[in-house]
Amino acid sequence: MAKRIVSIGECMIEMSGGEDRTYRLGYAGDTLNTAWYLRALLGKDWAVDYVTALGTDRYSDDIRAFLKSNAIGTDHIGTVPERRPGLYMIHQDKGDRHFTYWRDQSAAKLLADDKSALQKAVEGASLVYFSGITLAILAPRARGRLLGAIVKARDNGAKIAFDTNLRPALWSSPRVMASVLTAAASLCDIVLPTHTDEAPLFGDETVEDTAERYLEIGVEEVVVKDGAKEALIATSTERVKIAPPPAGKVVDATGAGDSFNGAYLSARLNGRSIRDAAAEAHRVAGIVIGHKGALVEPKFLK
Template sequence: MSKRFVSIGECMIEMSGGEDRQYRLGYAGDTLNTAWYMRALLEPDWSVDYFTALGEDRYSADIRAFLEQHRIGTKHIGTIKNRRPGLYLIHQEGGDRHFTYWRDQSAARLLAEDKGALHVALEGASMVYFSGITLAILQPRARGRLLGAVVVAREAGATVVFDTNLRPALWTSQRVMASMLTAAASLCDIVLPTHGDEAPVFGDRSVEETAERYLELGVGEVVVKDGGNPALVATATERVKVAPPPAGSVVDATGAGDSFNGAYLSARLAGKGLQEAAEAAHRVAGIVIGQKGALVDPALLS
C-alpha cells in the first residue's frame, strides 16, 4: 500500500503580532496546518503533499520553498498567472484575536480549474484531506470538480477525510453552506466537525447529535471537537469520549483544531485505536496553544 497523504486547500500569507504595529510574516491555512502536523508526526516513509494553486510572484515562490524545506511535497501545486497568495492579518483587541482577510485574488480559488491535474494530484493517495474552507473559496462548478476527484480517489482505495470548518462569511448563504458541507461529508470516510461551529447552523444540542447527524450520512468515523471539553469519537459500533489533559496557559489558539486533526489522523494511520488517537490529538493541540502561531516546531511534539 502506498503511504501518501494529500491535503487540498489554501496556503495564505499570515501577518501576526501587531505590537507597536510590528508584524511577523509567516504562512498558514487550515489544510496546510494539518499537513504540517501530519509531516511532523507520521513515520519518515510517508510522503505528505500539499495541493493548491499559487502565482508567479516572489511570495508564491517563498511558499513553495518553505514547503519543500519542511518536506511537504509541492509537485502538484498549480501556477496561475496574475494571481497571488491570499493574505490575512491577526490583531489583538479586547483580549481576543481578530482576523482581516485579503483573498479575493487568491490563486488558490482556482485550484480545481484543471480537472486533469486535480485527478493526477490525488492518484495513488492513501489518504486525501480537505475542508469546508477548501470548498468555500471555489466557484460552484469547481466544487463539483473537486468532489468528483475525491470520489475517484476514494474508489481507488484512498481514505477521504473532511473537516467541515464552517466559515459563514465565505459562503453566499448559510443554506448553501449547510447543504454543500452535508453533501461533501456524505462522500467521506472520516469527518472532523467542531460542535460549537455546527450547533448554530444545524441545531445540534450536543456533541452526540453532531456525531449522529454525520453517521446517518454514512460516514464511518466522526470525531467531534468541542474546544476544551471532551471530544467524541463515534462509529456505527463504538462511542468514545476523551477529555483533554489539564490546560496550561493559552498563548495562541490559532491552528489548535488543525493540529488536533493531524495528530488524530497520524495516530490512526499508525494503527492506534480511537481512544489512543484522540488522546494524542489532545496532547498535541495542548502544545500548540501554548506557542505563538499555527505551526510550531516539530521538535516540541516528540
C-alpha cells in the same frame, strides 16, 4: 498502496501583529496546518503533499520553498500567473485576536480548474484531506470537480478525511453552506467537525447530535471537537469521549483544531485505536496552544 497523504486547500500569507504593532510574516491555512502536523508526526516513510494554486510572484515562490524545506510535497501545486496568494492579518487588542482577510484574487480559488491535474494529484493517495474552507473558496463547478476527484480517489482505495470548518462569510448563504458541506461529508470516511460551529447551522443540541447526523449519512468515523471540553469519537459500533489534559498557559489558539486533526489522523494511520488517537490529538493541541503561531516546530511535539 503507497504511504502518501494529499491535503487540498489554501495556503495564505499570514501577518501576525503584537501589541507593539509590529508584524511577523508567515504562512498558514487550515489544510496546510493539518498537513504540517501530519508531516511532523509521521515517519519518513510517509509522503505528505499539498495541493493548491499559487502565482509567479516572490511570495508564491517563498511559499513553495517553505513547503519544500519542511518536506511537504509541492509537485501538484498549480500556477496561475495573474493571481497571488491570499493574505490575512492578525492584530491584538487587549489580548483579543482579530482577523482581516484579503483573498478575493487568491490563486487558490482556481485550484480545481484543471480536472486532469486534480485527479493526477490524488492518484495513489492513501489519505486525502480537505475542508469546508477548501470548498467555500471554489466556484460551484470547481467544487464539483474537486468532489469528483475525491470520489475517484476513494474508489481507488484512498481514505477521505474532512473538517467541515464552517466559515459563513465565505458562503453565499447558510442554506448553500449546509447543503454543500453535508453532500461533501457523505463522500468521506472520517469527518472532524466542531460542535460549537455546527450547532447554530444544523440545530445540534449536543455533541452526540452532531455525531449522529454524520453517521446517518454514511460517515464511518466522526470526531467531534468541542473546544476545551471532551471530544466525542463515534462509529457505528463505538462511542468514546476523551477529555483534554489539564491546560497550561494559552499563548495562541490559532491552529489548535488543525493540529488536533493532524495528530488524530497520524495516530490512526499508525494503527492506533480511536481512543488513543483522540488522546494524542488532545496532547498535541495542548502543546500547540502554548506556542505562538499555527505551525509549531516538530521538536516541541514529541
